Amino acid sequence: MLQFDLLATDPSSHARRGRLTLNHGVVQTPIFMPVGTYGTVKGVMPRSLTEMGAQIILGNTFHLWMRPGLDVVKGFGGLHAFEQWDKPILTDSGGFQVWSLGAMRKITEEGVHFRSPxxxxxxxMSPEVSMQIQTVLNSDIAMQLDECTPYETNGQRTTESEARKSMEMSRRWAARSKAEFERLENPNALFGIVQGGMYEHLRQESLDALVEMDFPGYAVGGVSVGEPKEEMLRIMAHTPHRLPANKPRYLMGVGTPEDLVEGVAQGVDMFDCVMPTRNARNGTIFTRYGDLKIRNARHREDHRPLDTTCTCHACAGTSGVAWDDGGREGFSRAYLHHLERCGEMLGPMLTTIHNLHYYLQLMQEMRDALDAGRFAQFRAQFKSDRARGV
Incomplete structure (x- = not known):
């Protein structure tokens, strides 16, 4: 089941406000989806995800197939009961992870032969196998198996001919994925994935073919795979808004806060990226006023929270009240700096909560701005705030 309702559009851009209804609940778009590779968003309890406004999370088909294995997940009736998350879940197809194995895999028309890491x-792994795995996982949104077209191969930029060959195989795999998904009578939704590398005309060919197949939703893949930022922005400006207006649009693996705002402006409804969680574990914090490195010595005696405007547990404690230079319950930069320096696990747990909260709050602010017809003003203020610095 999938229903997408378009609620508002922005006259100054391609930005739009929507509502996505899935088997396990309703998702307000635009939305960021926290990544739960092994069936968990690292260091975050499901209750905390709900409290910070997460509406849908990701699971990783390839890794869950490897561990714990389909027999275990099937015994729970799918991922939702296994990981105790009762809201929607999207699973990727496993294609990117198999592609990332490099010399350990061999890609053919039939699928990918590889050795388990x-x-x-x-x-x-074939389109049919990926659909069978995702059916067992019972994710609300499954993704077609595709071949991720790299920006470079052996240090050389992928040629148009190479990108075309990859895109055309992904297109054939899309048809096979859809046929198997329907044969399995999977009650959820399947998205097609637009490929084509950094070549706009190949992107358009891929898009046209997928639209003809009539998927319930569409994703833009093959970005954030090593290309310069300006190349990613060029494809982001070309592809999303050309997808059907009455179906959800998902930009895979992107990105920074700036990427999210620009993506929404180009018509994207859904995002995912490991950046907020991975960067948090490495001590990089996203805030309204720019990014900070909590391990830097300048934070050693700083009484301020990570972000004075933030109401997450790390910044505001249980009060949910932003810092006012007076009484407060949250954790100081000095304390989080101390935890990072000591290698205490509470440090990355708190910074992960903060980064995810910031991303989800950013999406909420964009939804509010679209509802109020002031997205252009929001976009300008966002850029000004992020440039101010922490």
């Missing part, structure tokens, strides 16, 4: 077993 866990125990070395010989395995095979």
């Amino acid at each position: 866990v125990n070395g077993d010989k395995l095979f």
Whole structure:
């Protein structure tokens, strides 16, 4: 089941406000989806995700297939009961992870032969196998198996001919994925993935073919794969708004706060990225006024929270009240600096909560701005605030 309702559009851009209804609940768009690779968003309890406004999270088909295995997840009726998350879940197809194995895999028209990075077993992933795995996972949104077209191969930029060959195979795999998804009578939704590298005309060919297949939703893949930022922005400006207006649009693996705002301006409804969680574990914090490195010595005696405007547990404690230079319950930069320096696990747990809260709050502010017809003003203020510095 998937229903997408378009609620508002922005006259100054391609930005739009929507509502996505899935089998496990309603998702307000535009939305950021926290990444839960192994069935968990690292260091964050499901209750905390709900409290910070997460509406839908990701699971990783490839990694969950490896561990714990389909027999375990099937015994719980799918990922929702297994990981105790009762809201929607999107699973990727496993294509990117298989592609990332490099010399350990061989891609053919039939699928991908590879050795398990866990125990070395010989395995095979095809569009049909990916659909079978995702059906067991019972994710609300499944993704077609595609080949991720790299920006470079052996240090050389991927040629138009190479990008075309990859895109055309992904297109054929899309048809096979859809046929198998329907054969399995999967009650959820399947998205097609636009490929084509950094070539706009290939992107358009891929898009046209997928639209003809009539998927319930569409994703833009093959970005954030090593290309310069200006190349990513060029494809982001070309592709999303050309997808059907009555269906959800998902930009895969992107990105920074600036990327999210620009993506929404170009018509994207859904985003995911490991950046807020991975960067948090490495001590990089996103705030309204720019990014900070909590390990830097300048934070050693700083009484301020990470972000004085933030109401997350790390910044405001249980009060949910932003810092006012007076009484407060949150954690200081000095304390979080101390935790990072000592390698205490509470440090990355709190910074992960903050970064995810910031991303989800940013999406909420964009939804509010679109509802109020002031997205252009929001976009300008966002850029001004982020440039101010912490």
